Amino acid sequence: MNQKPFVAIVMGSDSDLPVMQVTLDTLNALEVAHEVRITSAHRTPERTHAYIHDAESRGAAVFIAAAGMAAHLAGTVAGITCKPVIGIPMESGPLKGADALYSTVQMPGGVPVACVTIGKAGAKNAALLAAQILSISDEALAGRIKADRQAQAEAVMAKDNALQEQLNR
Ligand code: RP5
Secondary structure (H helix, E strand, O other), X not given: OOOOOEXXXXXXXXXXXXXHHHHHHHHHHOOOOEEEEEOOOOOOHHHHHHHHHHHHHOOEEEEEEEEOOOOOHHHHHHHHOOOOEEEEEOOOOOOOOHHHHHHHHOOOXXXXXXXXXXXXXXXXXXXXXXXXXXXXXXXHHHHHHHHXXXXXXXXXXHHHHHXXXXXXX
């Protein structure tokens, strides 16, 4: 089999999409192949199971799972595949993501989930982390990730230069 590795993204609800758009945008900017599905660990358990198996058979190399409240989607995915799973706690419900954070990060030993920050920062970091995993065997992608880091550094330096100019006026 010689499939191009891709990132498979699942989210528990369409209400997660506005935040998850950041993941899609970040992967698009880095030219990382990906696909996305709405599927829930508790509302569509069989579909979730079938999709993870299907995606893995087609070359999914990293999974990203986003869910809110009693968030068990990332842990469910990690129980189905041995590929790396990144979990994003969604900022939904009365506890504003604290419940999802604990649910996602507190996996019992043996079945890991790499949990990122609640909300949009996590959505961005999940994409970057997935890209970094794929870049281990993709030099061109590693170069694009380094260029992104460099752009971030240059933006900070430009802001500091502007601040110093303002202070010395
Ligand atoms: C989770 O419950 C979803 O991931 C979402 O973050 C949260 C609320 O879902 P909806 O009631 O908006 O569909 O399953």
